[in-house]
Amino acid sequence: MAISLSKTFLSIAHQVFPSEKCRPVSFSGREPQLQRTTSMGFATRSLRMPRVSSKTSGSLFSSIDELDKETREERRVADVWREIHGVDDWVGMLDPMDPLLRSELIRYGEMAQACYDAFDFDPFSKYCGSCRFTPRQFFDSLAMADHGYVVSRYIFATSNINLPNFFKKSRWPKVWSKSANWIGYVAVSNDEISKRLGRRDIVVAWRGTVTRLEWIADLMDFLKPISSNKIPCPDSTVKVESGFLDLYIDKDVNCRFCKFSAREQILTEVKRLLEIYQLEELSLTITGHSLGSALAILSAYDIVETGLNVLQDSRAVPVSVFSFSGPRVGNVRFKERMEVLGVKVLRVVNVHDIVPKSPGLFFNENVPLLLMKMAERLPWSYSHVGVELSLDHKNSPFLKETGDLSCAHNLEALLHLLDGYHGKGHRFVLASGRDPALVNKATDFLKDHYLVPPYWRQYENKGMVRNEDGRWMQPERPKLDDHPEHTHRYLKQLGLASHH
DSSP: OOTTTTTOOOOBTBBBBOOOGGOOOOOOSSSOOEEESSSSSSSEEEEOSSSSSSSSSSSOOOOOOOHHHHHHHHOOHHHHHHHHTTTTTTTTTTTTTHOOOOHHHHHHHHHHHHHHHOOOTTTTSTTTTTSSSSSGGGGHHOGGGGOOOOEEEEEEEETSSSSSOOOOOSSSOOOSSSSSHHHHEEEEEEEHHHHHHHHHEEEEEEESSSSSSTHHOOOOOOOEEEEGOOOOOTTTTTTHHHHHHHHOOOTTTTTTTSSOHHHHHHHHHHHHHHHHTTSOOEEEEEEEETHHHHHHHHHHHHHHHHTTBBBBTTTTOOOOOOOSOOOOOOOOOHHHHHHHOOEEEEEEEEEESSSSGGGGGSSSTSHHHHHHHTTSTTTTTTOOOOOEEEEOOOOOOTTEEEHHHHHHHHHHHHHHHHHHHSSTTTOOBBOOOOOGGGGGSSSSOOOOGGGGTOOOOGGGGGGOOOOOTEEEEEEOOOOOOOOTTTHHHHHHHOOOOOGG
């Protein structure tokens, strides 16, 4: 799973633990077994917390009832995966919380979190804006090999559009790319995990923003027809936020990484994978956090509207979006069109997070229907899509009161809330034993008496290594692949080759 303190021990604030007197805290009371990895200079340990609840004492552990155990043993994901992916719009699965749905949501949330953990956002790195790992090493480098997926393609976008708080650039003159940023990946389940899931699962994961919440100010809060940018749509009144659309469709023909738009990269790779596995049971799962959630919804719409998910034998591959802390994407016509197309969207949000309340602060799905009808032609009238699962961080006894709005928006914190949620009015109990220390990976949100430093995740020596001469330097990384040769062929099949 995405780098867990239960599996990972880092040097924190330039401190290491050189002796028995300074060993890392064990949340289980067991001795941590440390061993080195080769990918990021982390010391890792195999430590799994069973089921966890909290009392306001100094210990993270207390015994709890074995909730959901019988249900988990009797049901398998392979038997109910269509329900988990929203065939019935998750009716009866959210309150009380279905344990299999919860575990799958966390799994896909971790695949979205992997985009943050793998992203190089250090302005002093010449690889700033890229992924730290090659596609082949991606999940292994993040200690996520047990997820059972293989990355088939990385997604890049041009940083020349007006979203300065989304894109990251190096301060050095010699860089990997002057105008590209890595924004996600496409992956496919391997044979073993496909058997457990009951189908071959193709996943698209979009990166959100690594800064706090400044990116909201970048939004122009202006709706424009989705069909105005050559995305097919029979209704010109279907509109989406212009910044999201620009990020999805813009490209830079002079850049080897973003000479194809994010849209073209996604459509061609999904088409290729659907052709390879067309004789199998298939699903398309798209996930993302924050701004990545908006791109997930937009790309899901595009895949179904273009008919890309319909196979040669006329079977329609189900397309589902698991959105985390996402903003509104389009107007009410966009919402209605998504419903007509059958795109299933489950949005997981923290009720205290301001991002899901944007854009459309005044005209949205919560105002009276008559008022929305009057305002539907305004360029700032928005509506959420899909089904919402709202969580409240005040229900977690692990988390402290804070005025930092970014804590309520943090993905690791949201996955923590998801793990402890069993339904409205139910006691907060961590069902899977997901490590609470992950919450403080990039926040200061855990109560201090748990002794987990804030913002603890960092790279050893900021990525510096010693060369053969004993001098410290930034190591060279393997050459980044841009786009496979077959991209043009699939663009031609999709009718998009004329754009190049």
